[in-house]
Amino acid sequence: MKNKHIERSGSRSIKIFDNRSLDIDYRTLIPILKPGMTVLDVGCGTGSISKDIAFMVGVHGKVIGIDNTKKFIDSGKATYLEVQNLKLIHADLFAFEPGIKFDLITSARMLQWLSNPKEALLKMKSLLNPGGIISILDYNHNHLEWNPPPPLSMQEFYKTFLKWRKDAGMNNAMADALTELMQEVGMVKIEKFNADEHYVKERSDFQEKVGIWAKVAESTQMVKEGYLDNDLRLQAIEEYNEWVKIQAISMTMKLNEVRAQLPINIH
Ligand SMILES: C[S@@+](CC[C@H](N)C(=O)[O-])C[C@H]1O[C@@H](n2cnc3c(N)ncnc32)[C@H](O)[C@@H]1O
Numbered sequence: 001m002k003n004k005h006i007e008r009s010g011s012r013s014i015k016i017f018d019n020r021s022l023d024i025d026y027r028t029l030i031p032i033l034k035p036g037m038t039v040l041d042v043g044c045g046t047g048s049i050s051k052d053i054a055f056m057v058g059v060h061g062k063v064i065g066i067d068n069t070k071k072f073i074d075s076g077k078a079t080y081l082e083v084q085n086l087k088l089i090h091a092d093l094f095a096f097e098p099g100i101k102f103d104l105i106t107s108a109r110m111l112q113w114l115s116n117p118k119e120a121l122l123k124m125k126s127l128l129n130p131g132g133i134i135s136i137l138d139y140n141h142n143h144l145e146w147n148p149p150p151p152l153s154m155q156e157f158y159k160t161f162l163k164w165r166k167d168a169g170m171n172n173a174m175a176d177a178l179t180e181l182m183q184e185v186g187m188v189k190i191e192k193f194n195a196d197e198h199y200v201k202e203r204s205d206f207q208e209k210v211g212i213w214a215k216v217a218e219s220t221q222m223v224k225e226g227y228l229d230n231d232l233r234l235q236a237i238e239e240y241n242e243w244v245k246i247q248a249i250s251m252t253m254k255l256n257e258v259r260a261q262l263p264i265n266i267h
Contacts, residue, residue: 003114003169010071012215017045017072018079019205021050026108028193028257031105033057040102040127042120043110047076047088047250054086061085064102065173068092093123101129108137115169117177121185128262134187135259137195140175141165143254148247150213151239153232154257157217164227168246178258195255204233207244214240 022030026049033039041050044065065088067073073090080086086212089096105124111117125132141162141172149155162172171177182190199209217237222228 157236175256
């Protein structure tokens, strides 16, 4: 099955990705980043988190970020031009043949979009140095928490979104499937870290982060594919935006980082 993606405006996604940082959006990774490491960031978007990783591994280290959406890579190349130990490449993971191996392969919020995550892990594994690490950060969309509950129109939209994803072969509970997937591909020393995103009203990015679901609803893809009535979609956007401004208190997106090592004696 071909991997699907929700079609959203390129410039909006670029802004969302550019606002992400290692400190806030992949914070559990920080303790294992060491000067001199060679890192591959798969599905790097515009490379905003990759450039923070590049800073941590320093001038003797090197980071390659790959993404199969050209506009994200083009944008990141322009924005992070001056980061000398960062290289952004427009490439699909499954076709990527870098000719070098990596100490660490990271992938944030990417496996959730694949119907073949095990194949993706096997491909990543083939690109590791002995003893190298794979770190995957991803969501469990089934456990999203809104406080208070949002309008019924958005609840209905979200339920449909999860069904649309499931029918396309995506795992809505990817965060909780990762440990087993790592075992299945033969990785060892598997560790799991809670990495929930918790947004409260006091945060300056509250409206932007919580408002993400109105942005997702702006795509007409699920209407075109017969999953959703267009009037319900428009109602969900309007009522949800109003709810975010007035009633919303908090939102928690559930994530885990799962990290594992390639056995040292692998040939
Ligand atoms: C939700 S974004 C995450 C971006 C970034 N890692 C972050 O956390 O902000 C997922 C990215 O994975 C990319 N992607 C999906 N499948 C891919 C594949 N097979 N190879 C490379 N990139 C892929 C998409 O183009 C998208 O930019």
